[in-house]
Amino acid sequence: MSFSQNDLSEFAAFADRLADAARAESLTRFRKGAMIFNKAGPWFDPVTDADREAERALRRMIESVYPKHAILGEEFGEKQGDSPWRWVLDPVDGTRAFMCGTTSWTTLIALEYEGAPVFGLIDQPFTEERWTGWAGKTRYARASETLEVKTSGLKDIAKARLSTTDPLPTGYFSDAEAAAFARVAKAARVARFSLDAYAYSLLAHGEIDIVIESALQRHDYAALLPVVEGAGGVVTNWQGDPPGTDEKGELIAAATPELHAAALALLAG
Amino acid sequence: MSFSQNDLSEFAAFADRLADAARAESLTRFRKGAMIFNKAGPWFDPVTDADREAERALRRMIESVYPKHAILGEEFGEKQGDSPWRWVLDPVDGTRAFMCGTTSWTTLIALEYEGAPVFGLIDQPFTEERWTGWAGKTRYARASETLEVKTSGLKDIAKARLSTTDPLPTGYFSDAEAAAFARVAKAARVARFSLDAYAYSLLAHGEIDIVIESALQRHDYAALLPVVEGAGGVVTNWQGDPPGTDEKGELIAAATPELHAAALALLAG
Numbered sequence: 248m249s250f251s252q253n254d255l256s257e258f259a260a261f262a263d264r265l266a267d268a269a270r271a272e273s274l275t276r277f278r279k280g281a282m283i284f285n286k287a288g289p290w291f292d293p294v295t296d297a298d299r300e301a302e303r304a305l306r307r308m309i310e311s312v313y314p315k316h317a318i319l320g321e322e323f324g325e326k327q328g329d330s331p332w333r334w335v336l337d338p339v340d341g342t343r344a345f346m347c348g349t350t351s352w353t354t355l356i357a358l359e360y361e362g363a364p365v366f367g368l369i370d371q372p373f374t375e376e377r378w379t380g381w382a383g384k385t386r387y388a389r390a391s392e393t394l395e396v397k398t399s400g401l402k403d404i405a406k407a408r409l410s411t412t413d414p415l416p417t418g419y420f421s422d423a424e425a426a427a428f429a430r431v432a433k434a435a436r437v438a439r440f441s442l443d444a445y446a447y448s449l450l451a452h453g454e455i456d457i458v459i460e461s462a463l464q465r466h467d468y469a470a471l472l473p474v475v476e477g478a479g480g481v482v483t484n485w486q487g488d489p490p491g492t493d494e495k496g497e498l499i500a501a502a503t504p505e506l507h508a509a510a511l512a513l514l515a516g
Numbered sequence: 517m518s519f520s521q522n523d524l525s526e527f528a529a530f531a532d533r534l535a536d537a538a539r540a541e542s543l544t545r546f547r548k549g550a551m552i553f554n555k556a557g558p559w560f561d562p563v564t565d566a567d568r569e570a571e572r573a574l575r576r577m578i579e580s581v582y583p584k585h586a587i588l589g590e591e592f593g594e595k596q597g598d599s600p601w602r603w604v605l606d607p608v609d610g611t612r613a614f615m616c617g618t619t620s621w622t623t624l625i626a627l628e629y630e631g632a633p634v635f636g637l638i639d640q641p642f643t644e645e646r647w648t649g650w651a652g653k654t655r656y657a658r659a660s661e662t663l664e665v666k667t668s669g670l671k672d673i674a675k676a677r678l679s680t681t682d683p684l685p686t687g688y689f690s691d692a693e694a695a696a697f698a699r700v701a702k703a704a705r706v707a708r709f710s711l712d713a714y715a716y717s718l719l720a721h722g723e724i725d726i727v728i729e730s731a732l733q734r735h736d737y738a739a740l741l742p743v744v745e746g747a748g749g750v751v752t753n754w755q756g757d758p759p760g761t762d763e764k765g766e767l768i769a770a771a772t773p774e775l776h777a778a779a780l781a782l783l784a785g
Binding site for chain 2: 344489
């Protein structure tokens with residue numbers, strides 16, 4: 248059994264509807280900081296709320312339209328299916344961004360065929376930006392603007408714009424991982440932090456050249472692969488193997504194979 | 517000699533026109549990453565270009581409408597005036613954000629009266645967000661939405677959302693400053709990095725509670741003071757004195773006097 252371009256085209260249109268539904272749940276709960284802190288009484292957590300309500304809405308839509316498809320979501324775990332297709336959902340990636348009012352949190356939607364991500368979507372509701380990768384291309388949509396995007400094509404690490412969500416060993420990185428990241432940062436031109444999955448869309452867009460992270464789970468990265476690869480980028484774990492083949496959740500994405508190889512060598516020490 | 521609310525109201529309307537003009541210069545040069553790196557030939561620098569062209573446009577407008585006013589700009593230095601008023605301009609604050617395609621770079625416009633900032637504007641052209649602080653209030657405008665904003669009102673540092681542009685001693689911070697920041701980060705709930713002046717607008721908006729930075733110059737922070745203070749926040753240097761009274765360019769902004777005092781104590785060690 249296999250699938251056609253037509254199948255993917257149908258699923259991509261459906262994923263757009265999923266992302267629209269997630270926007271409605273997340274955006275209405277965004278930037279309620281004053282509400283969180285000024286109110287007396289029990290803790291009010293708009294992030295968890297947005298995450299749960301959005302995932303509920305997405306699961307209902309998938310179960311209604313594709314009842315045989317499997318679903319893996321961050322909040323409500325796995326639903327077994329009776330087909331080679333599985334949807335992987337992270338309705339609000341970047342919880343800390345969401346709770347600090349910054350606009351790097353995103354909705355991540357992936358579709359896997361026999362375990363391999365063949366469609367990925369990254370959506371930022373506040374800026375109304377959406378990147379979708381499938382069939383070897385990555386498309387960007389914002390309001391009436393749509394375009395196909397490519398990575399920067401950069402090969403020289405000395406010019407590279409690097410990103411990770413938290414460079415400190417007090418965050419996701421172990422001490423050894425933080426030291427490995429610092430070696431790449433020293434070789435690169437500039438580093439930006441705290442971008443979560445938004446960094447991968449900027450890599451696909453040609454604006455960031457390398458993203459290095461750790462401790463990622465399937466729902467954190469499944470959608471990123473088609474988006475980065477469709478734009479000409481490379482994504483592996485820190486050993487150069489497919490993401491998910493180790494238990495550390497280490498990931499490196501780069502604009503070109505040359506840049507990827509240079510960064511991998513620095514990570515190895 | 518002094519000034520009236522009517523003067524400020526007129527200057528605020530004029531500053532909106534300045535910010536609109538800066539948008540036109542910066543936004544057209546934003547996210548040209550592929551252009552920077554893919555082209556052969558001489559280095560192409562859209563950031564510097566945006567900065568210079570925007571400042572030229574702003575200076576022309578000020579000189580035409582208020583020829584006696586003094587001007588201090590990041591790119592073209594100081595123009596002496598013949599009045600108590602001085603405009604302080606940073607057309608693209610957050611150069612590294614701009615060159616990495618992230619949306620935390622801003623245009624900063626301040627108006628000082630006898631050396632004290634009495635009007636401040638922070639504008640993010642891509643998200644179309646603008647914060648203005650004057651006459652004891654801070655206003656937020658985005659498309660048709662306008663509202664008066666307040667800080668979170670948070671007093672408990674254990675719940676605080678903290679930000680700095682770069683937490684590493686390889687960035688703006690000295691080793692001692694990075695260690696001082698780490699003490700505050702350990703006490704706070706969550707930290708976000710790489711936000712530049714945008715962090716101060718989020719503080720005024722009630723979404724971030726503390727911002728701590730160093731190595732700031734007058735054009736980096738003059739506009740931030742009226743925006744943060746108009747929303748009920750506190751801004752000083754790390755000794756609790758007015759910003760600019762030391763040579764290090766250290767700044768701390770907090771949602772409340774209580775939170776400010778708690779963070780100052782941790783910075784002191």
